[in-house]
Amino acid sequence: MTAAVAETRVDSKGTRKVSPGPILLLGAPGVGKGTQAKELMAKWGIPQISTGDLLRYNRDHGTSLGRQAKEIMAAGKLVPDDLVNQMVAERLKQADTVAGYVLDGFPRTLNQAEWLDRHLAADPKALPVIAVSIQVGYTQLLRRITGRRSCPVCGTIYNIYLQPPKVDEKCDLDGTPLVRRSDDTEEVFRERMRTYETQTAPVVDHYRALGRFEEVNGDQPVEQVAADVMAAVARLRS
Secondary structure, eight states, X not given: OOOOOOOEEEOTTOXXXXXXXXXXXXXXXXXXXXXXXXXXXXXXXXXXXXXXXXXXXXXXXXXXXXXXXHHHHHTTOOOOHHXXXXXXXXXXXXXXXXXXXXXXXXXXXHHHHHHHHHHHHTSTTOOOOEEEEEEOOHHHHHHHXXXXXXXXXXXXXXXXXXBOOSBTTBOTTTOOBOBOOTTOSHHHXXXXXXXXXXXXXXXXXXXXXXXXXXXXXXXXXHHHHHHXXXXXXXXXXX
């Protein structure tokens, strides 16, 4: 099964533009999904839909879904798929999603992916989800995560392996000793990788089987990764 052909639209200048539709960016912790999501948003003028943002919005605005989620989280439990799915469904009704959107943190599991496919298939105007996985080797990811340091004064970010400060462990701008996040350790990274691989492998297999999946090399400059992701989207929508 191949991806549906992307819809085209004409802007005020008469230029034909492709509607990218829903795009799922996949990748292990540290591959740069957030950076690439911003590139896609800027390129196509589409929103990013984050389950974390949706949970916070519904909780902070006291919606019915938010109140349910708040009670569940207060009890120390995970918000169930059904509740998250409902929040996503409400978000997809908004006008800014018509041309497409970048999915962040959803679908995370096979159940969520299957629900989203069914939800979109019920709308004859909706394009199906396409998935692009950003690939970076384990050792490089480990260096990206465990090498991160930041200045507590000015907020400048460094990496002692990839973008080190001029003076070891000190900020170039103000000389302040750099700090490391408590979860930027190899032990935490290994656990996050195990969780990612366990949850995401079935999602990858799902979209690969549907012919709606591509991989790009994430161990390149940001601009090149962005170009490769956009080229993958264009191929999957052709």
